[in-house]
Amino acid sequence: MLLLALACAPDETSPCAYGFERDEAGNCVPPGGEDADTAADSDTGADTDDTADTDDTGTWLSLPAECAAPSALATDPIVLTDEVLPGEHGGLYEMVDIELADGVAYAVGQGGLLVLDPNPGAARVLGAGVGSRFHRVEPLGQGLVAVTHRDQGLIVVDASDPAAPSQLASLGASGMEGMAAVDGYLYVSVRDQGVVVLDLSDPARPVQVGEGSGLSAPWELSKSREGWIYAADNALGVVPIDISDPLSPVVGTPVDLGAAVLHVSVDGDHLYASTGGAGVVVLDLSDPAAPLPVATLPTGGSVVMADADEGLLVAADHDGIAAWDVSDPAAPVPLGRQATPQFALGVALGNDVAWVADWTAIEGWAIDRAAVAPELSLSSSEVLVPIEGGSVELSVTNHGAAALSLLGATTSDDRLAIAASTDSLSPGETGTLRLSFAGDGSALDASVCLASDDPDDPEQTIMVGTGNGDPYIGLAAPDFELPGIDGNTYRLSDQLGHPVMLAYFATW
Amino acid sequence: MVVWAIASEENNIDDVVRFAEGFELTLPVLYDEGGRVHADYVTQSEVPSAAYPEEWIIGTDGVIVYHAANYDHDAVVDVIEAELGGQ
Numbered sequence: 001m002l003l004l005a006l007a008c009a010p011d012e013t014s015p016c017a018y019g020f021e022r023d024e025a026g027n028c029v030p031p032g033g034e035d036a037d038t039a040a041d042s043d044t045g046a047d048t049d050d051t052a053d054t055d056d057t058g059t060w061l062s063l064p065a066e067c068a069a070p071s072a073l074a075t076d077p078i079v080l081t082d083e084v085l086p087g088e089h090g091g092l093y094e095m096v097d098i099e100l101a102d103g104v105a106y107a108v109g110q111g112g113l114l115v116l117d118p119n120p121g122a123a124r125v126l127g128a129g130v131g132s133r134f135h136r137v138e139p140l141g142q143g144l145v146a147v148t149h150r151d152q153g154l155i156v157v158d159a160s161d162p163a164a165p166s167q168l169a170s171l172g173a174s175g176m177e178g179m180a181a182v183d184g185y186l187y188v189s190v191r192d193q194g195v196v197v198l199d200l201s202d203p204a205r206p207v208q209v210g211e212g213s214g215l216s217a218p219w220e221l222s223k224s225r226e227g228w229i230y231a232a233d234n235a236l237g238v239v240p241i242d243i244s245d246p247l248s249p250v251v252g253t254p255v256d257l258g259a260a261v262l263h264v265s266v267d268g269d270h271l272y273a274s275t276g277g278a279g280v281v282v283l284d285l286s287d288p289a290a291p292l293p294v295a296t297l298p299t300g301g302s303v304v305m306a307d308a309d310e311g312l313l314v315a316a317d318h319d320g321i322a323a324w325d326v327s328d329p330a331a332p333v334p335l336g337r338q339a340t341p342q343f344a345l346g347v348a349l350g351n352d353v354a355w356v357a358d359w360t361a362i363e364g365w366a367i368d369r370a371a372v373a374p375e376l377s378l379s380s381s382e383v384l385v386p387i388e389g390g391s392v393e394l395s396v397t398n399h400g401a402a403a404l405s406l407l408g409a410t411t412s413d414d415r416l417a418i419a420a421s422t423d424s425l426s427p428g429e430t431g432t433l434r435l436s437f438a439g440d441g442s443a444l445d446a447s448v449c450l451a452s453d454d455p456d457d458p459e460q461t462i463m464v465g466t467g468n469g470d471p472y473i474g475l476a477a478p479d480f481e482l483p484g485i486d487g488n489t490y491r492l493s494d495q496l497g498h499p500v501m502l503a504y505f506a507t508w
Numbered sequence: 509m510v511v512w513a514i515a516s517e518e519n520n521i522d523d524v525v526r527f528a529e530g531f532e533l534t535l536p537v538l539y540d541e542g543g544r545v546h547a548d549y550v551t552q553s554e555v556p557s558a559a560y561p562e563e564w565i566i567g568t569d570g571v572i573v574y575h576a577a578n579y580d581h582d583a584v585v586d587v588i589e590a591e592l593g594g595q
Binding site (some may be wrong): 070075105120150152177191380382383384385388391394470473474475476477478480482483484486488490492493495496497498499500501503504506 | 546
């Protein structure tokens with residue numbers, strides 16, 4: 001996207017904003033960006049009317065002017081079974097990690113710890129509480145879990161009564177994050193240091209009994225076959241740690257994957273590394289000291305966590321989840337991708353059900369390994385068009401494992417016309433939808449219905465408007481002056497004459 | 509065109525610095541302690557105050573031209589193109 005490269009001015013060499021990355025052309029795009037869009041914008045520059053792009057993609061098709069689901073649809077490989085909203089339990093939200101153990105699911109986030117009964121079709125909250133702003137949870141067995149907090153250290157929680165989890169012990173230290181429980185010891189990664197070994201034989205009195213140095217920004221640890229654990233180090237990559245002497249972990253040579261490694265999960269002889277926009281990288285652990293990348297699985301989103309179990313792999317990528325059959329981990333077979341309602345940050349897999357930490361909800365998604373179906377994904381379901389008229393393009397991608405057909409489209413407003421670059425997309429293929437608004441200066445608030453043979457959403461709705469929907473648009477922006485972490489002071493009114501984008505973000 | 513990343517009440521300043529370093533951000537990263545500025549912007553209760561990411565785009569004349577709580581690439585591109593095209 002050309003203009004966010006300009007957006008980095010006055011410092012043209014600066015990296016893209018959080019959530020963006022550079023593409024080959026040097027433009028700032030979202031991780032895994034929308035290829036059709038990016039290519040089109042790069043070719044045509046900063047025109048406000050995309051009609052010139054027709055040359056890039058050839059002839060536009062008019063879809064049949066009808067919007068009805070076909071009578072027979074394929075079986076969907078990823079089906080929602082449960083949506084648990086634990087809001088009444090103290091405002092639990094932004095849940096960032098989830099683990100299955102002891103017959104329950106443990107999730108942590110802004111609201112602390114949540115204990116869930118992961119019974120597909122009947123999942124429910126069992127209990128919640130104990131602190132807040134946790135980053136990782138690690139089951140210790142028999143209803144005990146450890147949780148980490150970036151500033152406050154580690155807390156051992158007794159959840160043997162899931163309805164009333166209580167703090168058993170704490171160990172104050174900053175920078176603690178990832179954990180792996182192995183043979184009575186808990187390995188904890190510590191930012192800018194390495195890994196510490198805690199003896200939890202008396203869980204009420206954790207005692208540090210060993211340490212190893214050599215990690216930079218380790219966000220997660222994963223246990224593995226005997227004698228090894230692995231760190232997801234945001235700065236270094238996948239880092240093998242030799243724990244053959246349990247009290248003296250030896251940090252080995254990092255495997256640089258060319259992208260920040262946010263999470264690692266080991267299943268059998270393979271490790272699944274989550275690397276944001278680069279997707280899931282599969283590494284062969286035949287030589288445990290030198291994990292070898294054997295496959296890379298982009299999702300189109302930003303993969304922050306993945307879990308593998310019994311030959312099935314599921315990744316959470318902010319926008320939703322993606323699943324693969326990894327019976328042969330070197331040759332994963334995509335099963336499909338499914339958008340989740342909110343913001344997918346964590347996933348735990350058990351009995352072919354993916355339990356997804358989705359901002360304020362925990363959802364269960366049943367994976368059917370035998371089902372093969374198309375999956376339609378639009379780059380946006382809410383579109384702004386210029387009030388004076390013009391056209392906007394959306395990318396449409398088939399994230400399923402079967403061919404996708406676009407069967408028709410209708411619009412609620414005659415001033416809006418729809419065309420498509422194709423009406424058939426093979427698995428993984430991306431096409432373009434063009435929405436053209438014959439503007440007459442009056443506002444548009446319309447919807448488009450798009451029919452396809454995607455079994456879970458055969459009649460998708462796209463909202464199209466001229467941009468008056470948000471109550472803040474058109475209001476004067478309140479001026480402010482804020483300190484930057486670089487020591488400078490930034491005042492909005494100093495930028496009058498330049499467009500300014502304010503991107504509020506959270507660090508976790 | 510100027511882009512500022514702002515962290516607010518959910519974070520402490522140390523987290524923000526570490527985060528910016530971790531992602532090697534060199535665009536201006538601002539710290540809105542206690543969400544004071546955010547509260548000035550979010551004056552209408554129907555908009556959730558704890559949604560991240562959240563983007564505001566302010567036009568050349570100081571008027572809000574875009575607001576969303578969930579990054580929508582196409583919509584942001586459209587708005588920025590319109591703003592820069594108008595200069």
